[in-house]
Amino acid sequence: MNWISNVVPPKIRSFLRRETPENLWVKCPDSGELVFHKDLEHNLHVVPGSGFHMRMPVKQRLDSLFDDAHYESLATPDVPQDPLKFRDVKRYTDRLKEYRTKTGDPDAVRLAAGRMEGVDVVVAIQNFDFLGGSLGMAAGEAIITGMIAAIDRHVPFIIFTASGGARMQEGMFSLMQMPRTTLLVQRLRAAKLPYIVVLTNPTTGGVTASYAMLGDVHIAEPGAVIGFAGARVIEQTIRERLPAGFQRAEYLQEHGMVDMVVHRKDMKATLARLCSLFMHKHLENAAVSAQADAA
Template identity: 60%
Template sequence: MPDNKSTEPKRGGWLSRFAPGVRKIVSRRSNDTPDNLWVKDPDSGDMLYRPDLETALWVTPSGRHMRINAETRLRFTFDDGRYEAIATPDVPEDPLKFSDGKSYKDRLSAARKAAGRKDTMMIGAGEIAGTPAVAIVQDFSFMGGSLGTAAGEAFIAAAHAAIERGVPLVCFTAAGGARMQEGALSLMQMARSTLAVQELKDAQLPYVVVLTDPTTGGVTASYAMLGDVHLAEPGALIGFAGARVIESTIREKLPPGFQRAEYLQEKGMVDRVVSRPEMAAVLGGVLSMLMDGRRRAA
């Protein structure tokens, strides 16, 4: 008897709102395609066809905003995906000669080889919905987006680039906290980046923060919460200490959704939660409005 089950992927589905006619893959046959063509939905467990997921800006059918690297973030942000890359400053490597069973130099080397760049921060300049801007992106895939001297210097360089060009600065945050291998030098970057934000304010230039998953630790305690406007991606984890640490300290159960973007918007710490497909347009509108206000006040 002939097998009536079709092996062809179904059409339409969750991607139809992004790109009509693209495929939805409902199952994967083993050994018929390379592994990197398939991505597992962390919520449903379904296997998603990578090109379709890229078309959807790495937002899954369940609405999960998956983590993306710095290059991808910049392409999604600037008009037509075009931007001028701004070099990040060089800093001394392994100033404390730190080792935790593996030398910090070796960890840096492995992270750089995997990411193809020096550290977690990447800077670009271009137009966002028609408004010129400088954007700095923190990439969680590079050592958990940890804040070290390289990230601090990059943030300062981005702020100075915005001031020199007379344009706003947009910062996309994603970090697990300070980089322990740099000790107190890492913690100093909280104060140094705060001073860079003050330089932007002195120049009367907007500073807008986009909080992505996750934004925690010293980053949250410094430049991540100093913006004129704070946007966040849906479901992003945002906080200083972890929920379990807080619960064990206060000996109380935290409310559902605590430290998620939607909860923080409800409590006034986030101005607006914006989905990734809408982010560039919303950012452009915010930047245009803030720059118009600056010009009227001049």
């Protein structure tokens, strides 16, 4: 307690006290470095000193990817809200309302379409801030809708994954999204369209067991945790110590599960280059096929 709270009347106190945002300074989990929040935002939520990639808000990620931060938000289908009438310490419907208010999104996946360095793409972003990015019916439908939109527009599909796995509140309905999204990946392949997966921290559980590991190219952000079961569970099961850096992006790249690890500042250019190469090759093949048919 101080003299302001003890002596000064409340109305005058409000003029004397300047409200300071709680997140004015952000501490790096890796180095302990304190970074001013505006500097962190300008650096794409990468800590300047350590290079640690913090979690990036969905809107800022979309703004950083699309040319002039201009993109079209794609609507996602409505699904049953609470198919199992699930309740733990609170009702599942109440949880959904809470996270929708917190994030401003209807569920854990947001879709957008636009140009990335002149290349038309459809992008899906999985939001870890919405129930841990868990895969439920709404998230599965959103991903499927994004893939169908990419097929209809004949453009590459890019997904940024971040998830703790399947959504337990939806039980088997959540697990069914794994084969459903896998079938749509096959449709993208049949249409000869690029499917690029960007693995961000963390990507685990049923998401890793389905669409997150089915891309034509797998890119990971530095230091991202990627795996199915947690490292502690694996250690307890096999009763052995795991190697240093196990399940980290760099370790997976060394062992062939990830094609490249790309810094966030280079992500847009890398994705645009890959999409351009894939689509150019596809157009060349289509032209050759058309010439062969004509002959």
